[in-house]
Amino acid sequence: MGGQKDSFYGIFSTRLREILQKADLDLGSLQELRLRSGRPVLLQYGGHEYGLLPDGALTQEAARGICISRPELEETLEHISGYSLYAFDEELRQGFLTVPGGHRIGVVGKLVLEDGKVQCIRHISCMNIRLSHQIRGCADEVLGRLVVGGTLCHTLIISPPRCGKTTLLRDLIRQISDGTRWLAGMTVGVVDERSELAGAYLGEAQNDLGMRTDVLEGAPKAEGMMMLLRSMSPQVIAVDEIGSSADSYALENVFHCGCRLIATAHGTSLEDIRRKPLFHRMAQEQMFERYVVLEGDPAGSVREILDGRGNCLYRRQREEARTGKKRVCTEGGHGGGDMQDDVDRDEDCRDALYHGGLCADRARL
Amino acid sequence: MQEALTFLEKEMTYHRSPICEAFRLAAKRCRTRLGETLIEAAEQMEKRSGRSFPLIWEDALGKTIPSGLLTQDETQLFVEVRAALCNTDIVMQKTLLEKYVDRFRMMAETEAQVCLEKGGMYRKLAAAAGIFLVILLI
Secondary structure (H helix, E strand, O other): OOOHHHHOOOOHHHHHHHHHHHHOOOOOOEEEEEEEEOOOOOEEEEEEEEEOOOOOOOOOOOOHEEEHHHHHHHHHHHOOOOHHHHHHHHHHOEEEEEEEEEEEEEEEEEEEEEOOOOEEEEEEEEEEEOOOOOOOOOHHHHHHHEEOOOOOOOEEEEEOOOOHHHHHHHHHHHHHHHOOOOOOOOOOOEEEEOOOOOOOOOEEEOOOOOOOOOEEEEOOOHHHHHHHHHOOOEEEEEEEOOOOOHHHHHHHHOOOOOOEEEEEEEEEOOOOOOOHHHHHHHHHOOOOOEEEEEEOEEEEEEEEEEOOOOOEEOOOOOOHOOOOOOOOOOHHHHOOOHHHHHHHHHHHHHHHOOOOOOOOOHHOO | OOHHHHHHEEEEEEEOOOOOHHHHHHHOOOOHHHHHHHHHHHHHOOOOOOOOOHHHHHHHHHHOOOOOOOOOOHHHHHHHHHHOOOOOOOHHHHHHHHHHHHHHHHHHHHHHHHHHHHHHHHHHHHHHHHHHHHHHHO
């Protein structure tokens, strides 16, 4: 953990690094860090926003916190890129770069355009450092609901930004690849366009994605999916943040080639997704067999799991979740038990769904 | 330097290798003292001491190239190369590196021309001295 911290703090300018070392933060709770030229440093820590005092203490009065100067921002940028900003030009055109550990750094500044396309970003003035968290086991309670009769369903994880969809996808990939009580291990092909899932740095994966996982790093999603299909014969393809029209053709190919697909998309609900042109027809034709909707209160919570027709397989009750109980199923008469019991009981429900009908509880609903 | 820069340019602009990696790869292929300079600079960058690249490059040059080995013009050009090496824009970097490769090539050609001229002059001097010696002996 110490090494991980040192490696993370190593990307900051000397002064900020020293202050962060004094602060001795728990990186597991640190979600993001925003650096704006001439403005206070802001941290999202344990779900709250804090400023950083010179002695390393956190303050809720963010305006009292230390400010970062432009030279410090430039120094940070030099460290982030290893003095090689040119090597990240493709990523920078999309407004981010990835550092060891899979942490994503979003940047803004002055865009230089040519023929209406972004050529580069100059005078970078703000940075948003989003920490990648590998939470082993966070998909334990979800995976069981994505398997029907021993087959993995085509699944779309829907979530607003910062609600843990990449973290959930990462753990799903690991579990599918290694195998669990629900599934035997499967070959997974991952298109990791932004090096977030594997957290690869200089070609070396920093996160564990399982023993049967092939990672295609840096490839555009549509092209990457087609390449994986042609070259690696994966049983499952996993891809993060689909949404562009270019993805449509590749997605259809994946759906119709015998591969299973797990993808994520930005949105707050299934209705949200149905309104997007790319997903509208897919939702109508029930190409995705499962939708996992996440929410940010607390981050990474599964709000609901729906089948291809939009029927609820699982829904979290907010009140009980707030009292500390983990997650509660509201399917028919299934409410009240803990998640593991739900999972066991849901096996009948899933089997019923698999055979074309709804379980008795659902029918009552 | 010309070869090293050409190699660095390919590593950096085509393979998008980070500068440390490109330096180390170039150093492996460089049999002159410049290889040591590249390794020294790569090591300094990996320390993340907060120093800027131009400073690191100048220090590495100072540590590894003994004074007197290079002419003033050459030293100046070596120092100037830092602007190309740490340029943030890939197109600009490629252009600058090519420009410096050309400058080193021109410098080498001028040096060769001077050597040639000097060689010719020494040959003429030697011939004259020989003739003078023969006359003296006669």
